[in-house]
Amino acid sequence: MRPELSQLPTAQDLSEQILHHLTHTQGRGPEFATVFDWRLAVSYTIRDLIVTPWMAGHRASRDRKLKRVYYLSMEFLIGRILGDAIINLGLDAQMDQALATLGLDRTEILEDEPDAALGNGGLGRLAACFMESLSSLGVPAFGYGIRYEHGLFRQRFEGGQQVEAPEDWLNQPHPWEFVRVDYSYTVGFKGHVETVDGKSVWRPGESVIARAYDTPVIGWEGNWANTLRLWGAQPTNLFDLHRFNAGDYAAAAEPEALARTLSRVLYPDDTTESGKELRLKQEYFLTSAALQDIIRRFVAEHGEDLAHLPDKVAIQLNDTHPAIAGPELIRILMDEHGFGFTEALGLARRTLNYTNHTLLPEALERWSTWLMGHVLPRHLQIIEMIDAEHRATTGRPAHVSILQHDQVLMGELAFIMAGKVNGVSALHTDLVRSTVFSDLHKLHPDRIVNETNGVTPRRWLRMANPPLAKLLDQSIGTGWTGDLDQLKGLEAHADDPAFLHALRAAKRLNKVALSNGLLAGLGIKADPDAIFDVQVKRMHEYKRQLLNTLEAIALWHRIHESPNGDWTPRLKIFGGKAAPGYWMAKSIIHLINDVAATINKDPVTAPYLQIAYPPNYNVSMAEHLIPAADLSEQISTAGKEASGTGNMKFTMNGALTIGTLDGANVEIREQVGPENFFLFGLTAAEAAAEKAKPGHARAAIEKSEDMKIALQLIAEGRFGRAEHYFSLLDRTWNDDPFLVASDFASYFACQRKVDAAYRDARDWDRMAALNIARSGFFSSDRTIRGYMADIWKVEAVTL
Ligand code: 26M
Numbered sequence: 001m002r003p004e005l006s007q008l009p010t011a012q013d014l015s016e017q018i019l020h021h022l023t024h025t026q027g028r029g030p031e032f033a034t035v036f037d038w039r040l041a042v043s044y045t046i047r048d049l050i051v052t053p054w055m056a057g058h059r060a061s062r063d064r065k066l067k068r069v070y071y072l073s074m075e076f077l078i079g080r081i082l083g084d085a086i087i088n089l090g091l092d093a094q095m096d097q098a099l100a101t102l103g104l105d106r107t108e109i110l111e112d113e114p115d116a117a118l119g120n121g122g123l124g125r126l127a128a129c130f131m132e133s134l135s136s137l138g139v140p141a142f143g144y145g146i147r148y149e150h151g152l153f154r155q156r157f158e159g160g161q162q163v164e165a166p167e168d169w170l171n172q173p174h175p176w177e178f179v180r181v182d183y184s185y186t187v188g189f190k191g192h193v194e195t196v197d198g199k200s201v202w203r204p205g206e207s208v209i210a211r212a213y214d215t216p217v218i219g220w221e222g223n224w225a226n227t228l229r230l231w232g233a234q235p236t237n238l239f240d241l242h243r244f245n246a247g248d249y250a251a252a253a254e255p256e257a258l259a260r261t262l263s264r265v266l267y268p269d270d271t272t273e274s275g276k277e278l279r280l281k282q283e284y285f286l287t288s289a290a291l292q293d294i295i296r297r298f299v300a301e302h303g304e305d306l307a308h309l310p311d312k313v314a315i316q317l318n319d320t321h322p323a324i325a326g327p328e329l330i331r332i333l334m335d336e337h338g339f340g341f342t343e344a345l346g347l348a349r350r351t352l353n354y355t356n357h358t359l360l361p362e363a364l365e366r367w368s369t370w371l372m373g374h375v376l377p378r379h380l381q382i383i384e385m386i387d388a389e390h391r392a393t394t395g396r397p398a399h400v401s402i403l404q405h406d407q408v409l410m411g412e413l414a415f416i417m418a419g420k421v422n423g424v425s426a427l428h429t430d431l432v433r434s435t436v437f438s439d440l441h442k443l444h445p446d447r448i449v450n451e452t453n454g455v456t457p458r459r460w461l462r463m464a465n466p467p468l469a470k471l472l473d474q475s476i477g478t479g480w481t482g483d484l485d486q487l488k489g490l491e492a493h494a495d496d497p498a499f500l501h502a503l504r505a506a507k508r509l510n511k512v513a514l515s516n517g518l519l520a521g522l523g524i525k526a527d528p529d530a531i532f533d534v535q536v537k538r539m540h541e542y543k544r545q546l547l548n549t550l551e552a553i554a555l556w557h558r559i560h561e562s563p564n565g566d567w568t569p570r571l572k573i574f575g576g577k578a579a580p581g582y583w584m585a586k587s588i589i590h591l592i593n594d595v596a597a598t599i600n601k602d603p604v605t606a607p608y609l610q611i612a613y614p615p616n617y618n619v620s621m622a623e624h625l626i627p628a629a630d631l632s633e634q635i636s637t638a639g640k641e642a643s644g645t646g647n648m649k650f651t652m653n654g655a656l657t658i659g660t661l662d663g664a665n666v667e668i669r670e671q672v673g674p675e676n677f678f679l680f681g682l683t684a685a686e687a688a689a690e691k692a693k694p695g696h697a698r699a700a701i702e703k704s705e706d707m708k709i710a711l712q713l714i715a716e717g718r719f720g721r722a723e724h725y726f727s728l729l730d731r732t733w734n735d736d737p738f739l740v741a742s743d744f745a746s747y748f749a750c751q752r753k754v755d756a757a758y759r760d761a762r763d764w765d766r767m768a769a770l771n772i773a774r775s776g777f778f779s780s781d782r783t784i785r786g787y788m789a790d791i792w793k794v795e796a797v798t799l
Helices: 011-024 035-063 082-088 092-101 106-110 122-137 241-245 254-263 277-302 306-312 325-336 341-351 369-375 377-394 410-417 426-434 438-443 457-463 466-476 484-493 497-521 545-561 583-600 619-628 646-652 665-672 684-692 696-703 705-715 722-734 740-759 761-773 780-792
Strands: 068-072 076-079 116-118 141-146 154-158 161-165 178-189 192-196 199-203 206-218 225-235 313-318 352-355 366-368 407-409 420-423 448-450 531-536 570-575 609-612 631-634 656-659
Touching: 011 035, 011 092, 035 082, 035 106, 035 206, 035 225, 068 122, 068 277, 068 780, 076 122, 076 225, 076 619, 082 092, 082 106, 082 122, 082 457, 092 106, 122 141, 122 206, 122 225, 122 313, 122 457, 122 780, 141 277, 161 583, 178 277, 192 377, 199 325, 199 377, 206 254, 206 277, 225 254, 225 277, 254 277, 277 306, 277 313, 277 325, 277 369, 306 313, 306 341, 313 341, 313 780, 325 341, 325 352, 325 377, 325 410, 341 352, 341 377, 352 410, 366 369, 369 377, 369 407, 377 410, 407 410, 410 438, 420 426, 420 780, 426 438, 426 448, 426 665, 457 466, 457 619, 457 646, 466 484, 466 497, 484 761, 497 619, 497 761, 531 619, 531 740, 545 570, 545 583, 545 609, 545 705, 545 740, 570 619, 583 609, 583 722, 619 646, 631 646, 646 656, 646 665, 646 761, 656 665, 656 740, 656 761, 696 705, 696 722, 696 740, 705 722, 705 740, 740 761
Parallel strands: 068 141, 068 313, 141 225, 313 352, 352 420, 420 448, 531 570, 531 631, 570 609, 631 656
Antiparallel strands: 076 116, 154 161, 178 206, 192 199, 206 225, 366 407
16 A cells, blocks of 8 residues: 555645646646646646655665666557556546546546557567556666657558558657756767777767656556656757858758657567668667666766676666667777776676567568678677677587678677576577577576566556456455456456356446447447457567458358358457558458458348457557457467467456467466367467478368368459459468468367357356456566566665
């Protein structure tokens, strides 16, 4: 419990403060105020309450000289802030009352806030959940990222195809950030390396200024807040006065525009695109600014002797994107602080750790040595030194190295520079050990550890699902929010008809709300008693939205064959964006929309099968979709999904999973019990063996009449012009790298088991209850405790 509960503001305090900020901060009287004005006034009111614990935390961390965690990430997919802050401060009831007295609509206010979409998907959202858990646990921490002016693009559909438009969240005042003009650092690029008195000195040829923008991240019960520090790029000189005076105004503004491009836009890919110079510069921009800030703070608190850095600083690299931190920290220690190479390397390795999020070979970052040498000449030298030292001390053969085929392999670099390397689920960590990093694992058998992902139950349960949260509070008390293992207490209710009835009613409320809101907006008349079958995630071949779509087509066909059959009504919901350059993923989007258009207007099948694909899936949409789901689709090819985190959110919200033995699905199934999980498909080992068989796809298609028909219907042009899908069909028949065909029959049969199970409401509800009861393991609080003990060696603050 919050210790100073008595200090919580009343509803009246809140409404007074809101009116105060409306008048004095927004400069608007209530009679003229727009929803935007009110939302800002409410945000400032809540922000005021966060600032006190925030500053107290900074003071405590500094005065007690505590070790801090620094989470470096190119992405923080935070979504909306206001609703989450209200919940974490424990002010939901008071705020509802305050808004009611002011005549304001709570939903309208909250939904006026743009999503901070500074990330692509799982990796970015994980960083946001981690920031929340670090604050909830009271761990002194900073998140460092980039303040992208434009987050992930907005998606719409034209003729069923994805069209991208720029996202523009900063085109209005952002009430949650504090700009720190005094925390600005110069970041250099290019130029050359000189030797001065036997020491290497990098003379950058270009530079920009990184300016800090701080957002407080408040933890559960409002006791602690950490800082998310995002860097915005500023020009070192504002404009070229000579050119301006000569009348060339556009050219005069060039240096400014050029500098600002560094923090202009988030790269919209969630696998690596071919090495783009701007992306490398963004990565170094984040890393250099963060390290300068970390070292400045260390020196201010602990003095000049950086030999103690690892005792006070734990840096986590979120994938390889900030992996240039290794060479950069060595460069600072050697070139600016006079350490020898070996000592610098040792200190860096005791400070840095690396999380791997993917095994897909196309997603492993690599930079050409030419580009690396051009943009960061001193760093390339240091990378060569790191590589030579590593090979000398381990006896690693020359053909395996950080530098291969004129490329810098960032995974190798991150591994070699890290004290600990972690995977994000048990299966993934095993595969990290046995595949991409097998030879490094042999050389460093204690370096790789597992830290299974988690998600914050504050946002993903208490905030997103009020009907369920209320039922949980009534059934097991409110303690679960800060200690998710307490959900275990629900097991005692899993056979109680009254509880199961209430659970069903809570789910139904969410389904009705979704039907009347988002779905009605799409022109879909949803049946709240149908199975709400949801697959939401980035569009990727390995995630197999195609498998789900082919199942829908085959089912549609079967319903047509026996329209009077005993079909279980189902609404399939898809959500997700494709990288703009990912042609296959875009083709799958097109197919889903074409199939939906045909099926949704078919009067014969309409009572049993509908498909919805709301555009522009984002964090806020997830908050609506996940609590309304009955069935969670986690159907990636085994061995390809590192963990998944959506899978955990669905489980917590009482959806049952249909899934493969991939990523954290394995652990979800272990936790909830195999009898409460719909398993299908090949295992990772079987999938690898299957792929090696020539003609595996064709053989599997020939064996499944349902699959053959589904492909046939597409080829006949039943869902729009067949030409659109020739490459998709060709790839499925002849290549099928993600084994859609091999897993189809098993998936289709499993879905029919789902149909049957859903018809037994009592049994379904019992399974849902047990899924919730056993989801406590998937709190990101548990994950963060794991990092603290195994990797960071930090402790939470006792207040
Ligand atoms: C790299 C270079 C250039 C541009 C973009 C990137 C890039 C950006 C994001 C590459 C990968 C990115 O994200 C990968 C990702 O989201 N991985 C997911 O991480 C989750 C959290 O651990 C896991 O749950 C998912 O299984 C995994 O796919």
